[in-house]
Amino acid sequence: MMYDLVIVGAGPAGMTSAIYSARQKLKTLIISKDFGGQMAQKAVEIENYPGFEKITGFDLISKMENQVKNVDVVREKVIEVKKENDIFFLKTEGDKVFQSKVVIIATGAEPRRLNVLGEVNYLGRGVSYCSTCDGPLFKNKEVAIIGGGDAGFETAIFMKNYASKIYILEQEESVKASIDNQKKASGIEVITSARLKEIKGDNFVNQIVFELSGKEKTLDVKGVFIQAGYVPETSFPGDLVELNEKKEIIVNFETFETKTKGLFAVGDVNCGKVKQIVVACGQGATAVIHGYKYI
Numbered sequence: 001m002m003y004d005l006v007i008v009g010a011g012p013a014g015m016t017s018a019i020y021s022a023r024q025k026l027k028t029l030i031i032s033k034d035f036g037g038q039m040a041q042k043a044v045e046i047e048n049y050p051g052f053e054k055i056t057g058f059d060l061i062s063k064m065e066n067q068v069k070n071v072d073v074v075r076e077k078v079i080e081v082k083k084e085n086d087i088f089f090l091k092t093e094g095d096k097v098f099q100s101k102v103v104i105i106a107t108g109a110e111p112r113r114l115n116v117l118g119e120v121n122y123l124g125r126g127v128s129y130c131s132t133c134d135g136p137l138f139k140n141k142e143v144a145i146i147g148g149g150d151a152g153f154e155t156a157i158f159m160k161n162y163a164s165k166i167y168i169l170e171q172e173e174s175v176k177a178s179i180d181n182q183k184k185a186s187g188i189e190v191i192t193s194a195r196l197k198e199i200k201g202d203n204f205v206n207q208i209v210f211e212l213s214g215k216e217k218t219l220d221v222k223g224v225f226i227q228a229g230y231v232p233e234t235s236f237p238g239d240l241v242e243l244n245e246k247k248e249i250i251v252n253f254e255t256f257e258t259k260t261k262g263l264f265a266v267g268d269v270n271c272g273k274v275k276q277i278v279v280a281c282g283q284g285a286t287a288v289i290h291g292y293k294y295i
């Protein structure tokens with residue numbers, strides 16, 4: 001089917017693009033694996049989105065989703081984008097093909113895998129990247145959080161609602177989380193200079209092995225939450241876009257257009273340095289206005 005504008009990804013950048021595109025009366029489609037993106041992983045409240053002093057990721061997602069009207073929605077993964085004679089062709093994992101005059105890539109980022117032994121084997125059986133999704137499964141159990149940045153600390157603070165004991169392992173000599181988050185993390189045991197080596201168990205996780213100052217140590221935990229940063233999802237546009245060394249899409253910062261006319265990239269997926277909800281929304285709005293002018 002032919003559209004004026006197709007958006008790939010329904011995080012805050014994609015949903016804002018959809019709201020703006022529908023208001024411009026463009027025939028719009030949003031294709032996304034899910035609705036909400038990283039906000040769905042926001043275990044504690046968001047305190048820096050204007051208009052809401054405090055709001056959970058889930059509440060903000062549903063408010064944005066309710067505002068997306070007069071837009072077709074397909075819940076699938078896009079695996080390829082091509083351009084022929086000024087028309088883009090988008091192919092999904094389910095082998096559907098959609099055509100559009102303008103495409104906005106808003107595919108954000110996914111949790112970084114550590115590639116340690118046991119990580120894949122125990123995924124869903126003790127290993128998780130999302131405490132909001134899986135936290136309640138660890139009621140009265142001991143858990144380890146891998147990563148001492150804000151995401152790791154926020155996960156730990158959220159897990160205080162459930163876990164009997166919480167460890168944070170950080171591979172550097174000190175943690176990077178804000179002082180505010182560190183203050184909220186009282187009662188949590190932080191182990192620095194600790195490099196995770198293996199996740200062990202039987203049917204479910206029951207131990208992690210890590211290296212501390214050259215010595216191998218273990219902790220008996222039932223849950224491992226990996227919070228080691230995010231990698232942009234830029235595998236599918238191929239040579240229609242140029243990537244930087246972090247595999248982020250390089251864009252013109254006035255229009256958010258990529259090197260290909262009519263192809264835009266907004267939010268965490270592009271090379272912008274500030275990765276925040278309000279920034280992603282602003283870029284989505286800007287790209288649609290320029291996409292509209294392009295059509």
Ligand SMILES: Cc1cc2nc3c(=O)[nH]c(=O)nc-3n(C[C@H](O)[C@H](O)[C@H](O)COP(=O)(O)OP(=O)(O)OC[C@H]3O[C@@H](n4cnc5c(N)ncnc54)[C@H](O)[C@@H]3O)c2cc1C
Pocket residue numbers: 008009010011012013014031032033034035036037038039041042043045046047048049076077078079106107108109110151154233236266267268269275276277278280
């Ligand atoms: C734990 C955590 C806490 C955070 N806290 C805050 C905060 O307090 N305040 C703040 O401003 N920001 C916060 N952030 C950052 C904020 O969530 C991101 O900057 C924002 O979500 C980026 O939005 P986005 O739309 O660019 O991408 P994302 O939110 O990553 O959304 C991308 C969407 O694209 C979809 N997708 C990906 N690939 C494909 C594909 N090939 N085909 C179809 N769909 C695809 C995904 O399923 C997803 O729906 C936090 C992030 C995390 C992880």
